[in-house]
Amino acid sequence: MSEVKFRRLGPSGLRVPLFSLGGWLTLGGTVVGDPVKDIIKVAFDNGINMFDTAEAYAKGRSEQEMGRVIKELGLRRTDLVITTKLFWGLRNGPNDGGLSRKHIIEGTKECLERLGLDYVDVIFAHRPDVSVPMEEIVRAFNWVIEKGWAHYWATSEWSAYEIEEAQHVATKFGLHPPIAEQCQHNMFHRERPEKEYHPLYKKYDLGITVFSALASGLLTGKYNDGIPEGTRFATHSKFFKGTVDSLQKEDGLTKIRKVNELSTLAEQELGCSVTHLALAWVAKNPNTSTVILGASKPEQVLDNLKALEVIPKLTPEVMDKIEAILDNKSAPPPTFGRPHLDPMGRL
Amino acid sequence: MSEVKFRRLGPSGLRVPLFSLGGWLTLGGTVVGDPVKDIIKVAFDNGINMFDTAEAYAKGRSEQEMGRVIKELGLRRTDLVITTKLFWGLRNGPNDGGLSRKHIIEGTKECLERLGLDYVDVIFAHRPDVSVPMEEIVRAFNWVIEKGWAHYWATSEWSAYEIEEAQHVATKFGLHPPIAEQCQHNMFHRERPEKEYHPLYKKYDLGITVFSALASGLLTGKYNDGIPEGTRFATHSKFFKGTVDSLQKEDGLTKIRKVNELSTLAEQELGCSVTHLALAWVAKNPNTSTVILGASKPEQVLDNLKALEVIPKLTPEVMDKIEAILDNKSAPPPTFGRPHLDPMGRL
C-alpha cells in the first residue's frame, strides 16, 4: 500500500498525515469498547497518527474512549497528533457551551480530563459564536495555548469574515491566530472551501482539515439505490433527514446520476472505486492539510487508504473529466471588467 | 414641508442630510447644462447640501457639470458635502482604474481637477479590487486624506469581509479606516445591508449611503403596467436589461404585486404615494446615514422630499404590515442552538 504522506497543518510546523481518523458518530458512539481499539490500532499501524474528536462527540464518550485506547495501546504522546473541539457543551446551563472565556477554559480542562492527557495538539472552536466578542474568543484560546493545554488553535465552520475578524484581533493584541479550519469539502460541497476561503490560503497560509469528503457516504455510491440498513443515513436518520429527503428530489437525483458517472470513470479509467476517487480528489487539493476519515470497522480504514494510490492518477486530463461531470465549479470573484491578475489571493 | 434632518456619516463627525443628491446617470449624462443647475439649486435651497458623483459617471462629465454649477451658484465650499468615487477609470490602460496606489492618487487628482475643487469630503472606492493588496489600498486612501485631498474615505459595494480586512489593515498600521459603505438598499434588496453588514454597524459604527432606494424606479409603481417611455428602464435599456427581463417572470411579477399592495397601504393608511413610503422606509433605518436621490427634473427633488413627512408615520404596526407584504426579511445568523443574545453585534 502507498505510504501516508505528511503535510504541514496550515502555516504551522505541525506535520499531519494526509488521512487522519475522526471520532464523529462512530468512536464512542456506534462503536465502543474493543472495536475502538482495533480501529485506532490499524490506523496507527498504517501511518495515521492523527486522531480528531470533540467534546460533543457521543456526549464526551468519544474523548473517553480515545483516551483509554491510547493508554492501552501504549502509544507515545509525541508520536500522536490529538485534536479536539469546543462549542456544543455537554449540559444545558447558560454557560455550558459557546465560546465565552468561561467555557473555553473550563471546557478545555474537561476535554483533557476525559482524554487523560496533559494537552492536545490543536483545540478547535467547533462553531463561531456570534454572541461573544471576537476579542474574548481569541484571548481565551491564546490563554489555553500559553497555559500549555494546546499547541495551536483552529476553527470549524467559521465564515471567511469570522476568520479575518479573528486574525484582526490577533494582530491587534499580538495573540496566536487560528491556524486551520475544519470544514466540509467534497465533490458536492465546494463553494466555501474553494471560493470563500480562497483569499485566506495565500494571506494566512490557512490549512483545512476536511470532514465529509464522501458527502456522508453519498460519494461511495451506496445510496444510489436507496438507503441500505446499517448505513449512516439509516442509523442516524433524524440527523440526516434533510439530506435523505433531498435524495428523492431533483437535486438529489442529479447527484446520484453524477455519482454513477464518476463510478464509471473511476472503474474504467482509474481502476478504482468511486469512494477512492472522491477521497483522492479532496486529498489532492494543496490547501487540504488532512482528510478526516470516519470508520466503524478496521477494514474501512484500510480500504479508504487505497485512495493514496489514486492521487497520482489524477492528471490534468482526469481532473478535467471530473469537472465536466460535476459541473458545479464556483465562479471566480468579480474583477469588474479588469483583467484577472491573481484575483483575491491578496498579500 | 418637513425640514431635512442631518445624521452623522457613520462613526465620523461629518453631518450629512438624510436625503442627498446623486449624479448617477442623470447629472452630466441625460441632463446637461442649465437643467443641472436648476436641480442642484432646488436641492440646496431645500436643505440638501450633499452631492455625490464619481469619476465614472458620464465619463467624467458628471464631476465637471457638478463643479461648474457649484461655482456658478456661488455656493460656499464649507456649506457643501461633496463625495466622489474611484475605480472604473476613464481610459483602458492597465493602470487606469482599480485601486492601486497609482490610480488612487492619480485618479483623485483628476477628480479634483474636473470638479475644480481642492478637496472632496469623502472619496469612495467604487468597488473592491481583489488584485491589489488591502494594505496598499488603505495606505493610499490614507495618503489622500493626509494630503488634504479628502476628509474621509469610504467603500462602495464591498463585502463585509473586505470591509473587515480594511479595518484590520487600518488597525495594524494606525491608518484611517473607511467610515461608510455606499450600497443598494430597498424593500427588494435587503440581505447585504440588513444581514451581511449587521456586525459592522455596532463594531465600527459603519454608516451607509444608500442608492437605489426605489429599486431603479420599480418602487414608484411606474413599471406596474410596463416600461413607459422616458423612464430609466427605457432610456438605459441595455444597462437594466436583466432587471427589465425579470419583470416578465415570476420573481418580477411577485414584486409588482407587492408594489401594488404597498401602494394601497401608502394611499389608504398613510396618505402618501408608494414612492414616499419606499423612501421613508429606507430613511427610517438608523444605520442609513443618507439616502441618495436621483433626479432629472427639479420637481422630482421636491416630490421625493415629501417622504420626510412619512417617516414619523412608520409606527411599529405599520412596519409589521410592510413586513407582511414584503415577506423577504433575512433570517438572523445561526446560533447553533444557543439562545439569541445580541447575535452578531460583536465588540
Added chain:
Amino acid sequence: MSEVKFRRLGPSGLRVPLFSLGGWLTLGGTVVGDPVKDIIKVAFDNGINMFDTAEAYAKGRSEQEMGRVIKELGLRRTDLVITTKLFWGLRNGPNDGGLSRKHIIEGTKECLERLGLDYVDVIFAHRPDVSVPMEEIVRAFNWVIEKGWAHYWATSEWSAYEIEEAQHVATKFGLHPPIAEQCQHNMFHRERPEKEYHPLYKKYDLGITVFSALASGLLTGKYNDGIPEGTRFATHSKFFKGTVDSLQKEDGLTKIRKVNELSTLAEQELGCSVTHLALAWVAKNPNTSTVILGASKPEQVLDNLKALEVIPKLTPEVMDKIEAILDNKSAPPPTFGRPHLDPMGRL
C-alpha cells in the same frame, strides 16, 4: 505579434508589462537625440509602457533624454510606469551618492528635475549601502513616498539578508517596505534570484525586475566566435573586461558551448532564435514581474518582443531539456534529514 501581458509588480497593485525598456548604457549614452524618441515610440506603440532609468545612467543624461522624449511624444503620465534609481550619485562629494537620508531626498529631487516629472512610479535603491543604518534608509524612502515623489520603493542588487532587514525596519515603524528587487537573472546567473530570494517570494510576494536576461548579449550567440565590433563588449570593453576575459577560459568556453546547444534547441524544436528562447525563459518565471530590455535601435525592441510567442512553447518537456543543457540549477536548501515540506517558503 503576441500582445504584451501585464503582471503586478511584486505585492503591489501596479501593473507592469512583462517586457519593459531600460536606459542602461544606451538611452542618453550610446543613443541620443531622435533615435531615443524612435526607440521609446516603437516600444510604447507595441505595449511597453514601462521605462526604467537611473541617476547614474549616462551621468543623468538618460533621465534627461527620457523625460524630453515623453514630453515630445505627448504621452499621458498615467499611461506610463516610470522607474529610476539612486545610489551612485553624479559628483564626488562625500554625501553625493549612497543611501543617506540626505542623498535619498536630494537625489530623488534631482532625478525628478532631470525627468521633468512630479513623481516616478518606483524609486529604486540602486545598491545596498552598508555604511548607513537600515532604519535611516527605510525612513527616507518612506518620506519620499509620503511626499508624493514616488508611489513605491524597491531595491537593486540587495542580498536577501538586506531585504529582510528592510522589512524588519518597516514592520517595526509601520513604514512602506520595498516591493521589488531589480536583479540579474539569466540562464547563466541563477543562484540569487532562484535560491537566495526564494523565501522572500512567498513571505513578501517580492517581485523582480530583471536585467541582463541575455547575459550582456552572450545568450544571443553573437559572441560565439569572438567580439564583433559595435557590440556591448566592444563598445564598453573596460566595463565588461572581466566578462570578456573569461570567455577565453574554461568557464567561458563552456558557456559558449551551451549557447550553441541552446541555439540548436531553439531553432530546431521551437522555431526561434536563442535570444528569444533566453528572454522567454526568464519571462516565464512567475516571480519575474518584468524583463527589462535594452535596445540601441527600434528594430531590436520589435525583435525581442517575438519572445512573447515562445513563452507558451516552454512546456515541461522543453524546460527539462534546457535544464539538461544548462546543468547549473541551484540545490534546494538543506533540511538536515527531514522530509522536504515547502522548504524555505515560510509564512
Added chain:
Amino acid sequence: MSEVKFRRLGPSGLRVPLFSLGGWLTLGGTVVGDPVKDIIKVAFDNGINMFDTAEAYAKGRSEQEMGRVIKELGLRRTDLVITTKLFWGLRNGPNDGGLSRKHIIEGTKECLERLGLDYVDVIFAHRPDVSVPMEEIVRAFNWVIEKGWAHYWATSEWSAYEIEEAQHVATKFGLHPPIAEQCQHNMFHRERPEKEYHPLYKKYDLGITVFSALASGLLTGKYNDGIPEGTRFATHSKFFKGTVDSLQKEDGLTKIRKVNELSTLAEQELGCSVTHLALAWVAKNPNTSTVILGASKPEQVLDNLKALEVIPKLTPEVMDKIEAILDNKSAPPPTFGRPHLDPMGRL
C-alpha cells in the same frame, strides 16, 4: 595556570567561561561512566562551569550522563551554566525533531527529564528549520522561557538571514530574541563567523559559542602525517569521511602545510603548541563568548586551558604573521566605490 575569564553571552547578562566543555561525540558517546565524572570534575575545578550538550548527542545519553554526574558531584545548580539543543530528535516520527512548536515544547521537556534538571540556562535550536514559519519558532522558544524551562534561547548553524528573520519576529511580537549562535570558527573556517555574521555583532550584540576551534583536530597537528589510531578521524571515520578524504587533495595538503608553519611560529616565537595557538586565536576574538572544548580524558582539558596563557601573546605583530600564513581572510563587504565607513556594522 591562568584563570578562566568570563564573558557575557552575547547581549545577555549571563556570564560564561571563555572555555567551556561540550559533550559532542565524547561524553555519553565514546566516554561513559566514571571517566565522564572525572572529566567534568577537572573542568569544574579549573574554572569551567559551563557544559554544553544536545538531545542528539549520543542519542540522549550525553544529557543523561551529564545530568547524572552533576548530581553525583553535588554541584550547585546556580554555579553551573547548562546548555542543550533541539532539532535532530531521537525517533523517526514526522513530528520528532525540527522546530515545530510541538517538538520545541515536547523536546525541551524530554531534555530536562534526561538531565534531571528543572531548567537549562540556554536552549539552542540545533539547526534552522525551513519548513516551520519563523513566527512559530520564536513564539515556541519564548514559551519555553516564560515557562521557566530555560533562561535564554539561541541558534546553531543558522544563516545571518535566518537570525535577522528571528529578530524581526521578536520585534514584531515583543518576544525574546535569540542571544547567541553556536557555530564553527577556526583558522580554516572563517567566512560565516567573521563576515556573514559581522553586521549582527554590532546590531544585536550577538555572541558566538564556538565549536571545532581545532578544526576537528587538524589544528593540533596530529593529522600532519596521516590518521593516527584513536583520533576522532579514525574513531568516527564515517562522519568525517569528507574531511579525511580532502586531506589527500590539494586543499588538504595546503592546510597541513599551514599547520606546519603555524607550529613553527607557535613553538619558536610563543613557546606553545599549535593547539594552544589555535585555541587562543579563536578565544581572542571579542565576538567569541566561549570556546567549547571537547575532551575524552581529564588531561586534555587541563592541556587545552594552557591556551589562556597564549592569548596575551597574540600581539598585532603576531596576528599579522598568522594572517600571512593563513592567507584566507574574508574580503570586506562591497561599498561600490564609496569610502569604507564602518562597513556593515549597521544600526
